[in-house]
Amino acid sequence: MQPLRGITYKLIAVMCFIVMQSLVKWVSKDIPAGEAVFFRSLFALPVIVAWLAMRGDLRTGLKVARPMDHVWRGFIGTCAMGMMFGGLAFLPLPEVTALTYAMPLLVVVFAAMFLDERVGLFRIGAVALGLTGVMIVLAPRVTSLGGETVKTMEAVGAVIVLLGAVCGALAQIFIRKMVQTEEVSAIVFWFSCTSTLMALLTVPFGWAMPTPVQAVALVACGVIGGVGQIFLTSSYRFADASLVAPFDYASMLFAILIGYFIFAEVPTGQMLFGASLIVFAGLIIILRERQLGIRRAKARQAKTPHN
Template identity: 60%
Template sequence: MTPFRGIALKVISVLLFAIMASCIKATAPHVPPGEAVFFRSFFALPVIVGWLLVRGELRTGLKTQNKMGHFWRGFIGTSAMALGFASLGLLPLPEVTAIGYAAPLLTVVFASMFLGEQVRAFRLSAVGLGLVGVLIVLYPRLTIFGTGDPYSAATLGAVLVLGSAVFRALAQIHIRKLVQTEETAAIVFYFSMTATLLSLLTLPLGWVWPTPWEAALLVSAGLIGGAAQIFLTSAYRFAPASVVAPFDYASMLFAILIGFFIFDEVPTVVMLIGSSIIIGAGVLIIWRERQLGLQRGARQNLTPQG
């Protein structure tokens, strides 16, 4: 293990995903989300296939024992992507990023519900704290909290990104099942393939002919997204998940900088407070997972062998 290399790869992947999101956001006023999903998925495929060829894993990437499992992972992930892309056209980038942090919190809850994983009071408390942070970020957007201003587009955007977080959490649960029989390369490849095909179903909903600039941004989103996925996967080869996972939250810094300098978006105090609480809760969960992993390792070392 070379942790610093793993951390560097993780930070690069987070930065690339932020740039990818900004490319999608720039086209959102004109390009439908389903069309954006197509570009993001289709143009990621050459990058992923090239990576598998270089590593000599193309055959592994095409081999699968669970075709329907990949379909459902693709369906759930594509739904998350479409909802997230739609929200980018309605909310500031930092706000979308902050609400999206609900996904790892919900993953803990869903793991208990659907995988039977034991979740004790500490992690449940951290999840609860994180969801309070999500509510703080949502507060100005949802009229049910009595802000008195409808913000119709922003309200829809908040609902969409929250829905995206739910689907992203469900996708993580499905991936945990897939890795029991499938290689990482296969999961990455078939997700992009499935998302590409599913996005074509949105053609009747009104795709548009992008301008040359929009086309360049959409193609870039696919290429950058594919590269980001590779950096992300590679990061976990060089460092434990508990070491690199906290650097997911560097995305807030990148989102604030990109939002401010590219889209003239100034983060609100409420959003910063809420996102800080969410990030703190996420780090607590990651720390607890690391402690439990160390405890399990110690027990295994104490178990008599042979």
């Protein structure tokens, strides 16, 4: 294990995803979310294929044990990406980032519902705290429903992003089940394939012809997203998940800086307070997962017969 290398790769991945989202936000006034998903998925494919070939995993990346699992994971994951991209058109980048932090909290809930994982009072309390933070972030948007058109669209954007977080959490549940029968390389490769095809279904709802500059930005979204996916996957090869997971929250710092200097967005105190509660709850859950992992490892060692 190389912890420092793992952390560095995770930070690079986080930065890649924020830059990708920033590019999507920049073109979002003219380019529909479904079209952005298409470019993001299509142009990530060459990067992923090259990476799999370099690792010698290309053959494994093409093997599928349960095809329909990939279809459903692709559908849910594409919905999550499309909703997040859609929300970027209406909300400041830091606010979208804060709302997507609800995803790991919802994973805990869905794991208990669909995977029969035991969730103690400690993690239930952390989830409740995090969801309180989500409500604090959402409150100014929800109360503006029915008011000015701009405010109403911001409220709709917030709801869309939250629904995207729900879909993202469900996608994580799918992945937890899929890794029992599928290779990680196959999950990554076929998601890009299925999301590319599913994004094409949004063509009847209206796509726009991008300008040359917008086309470059959209292609860059795919390439940068693919690079981010590679660094994210690689980070877990060099460090424990419990060590690198907290660095997901560095995305808030990146989002605030990019939002301020590129989009002239200044986060409100209420949004920052709500985001802080969500981050704190997420860190509590990560710490708890690490403790439970250590206990499970010790239990397995105790059960292993020694000669």
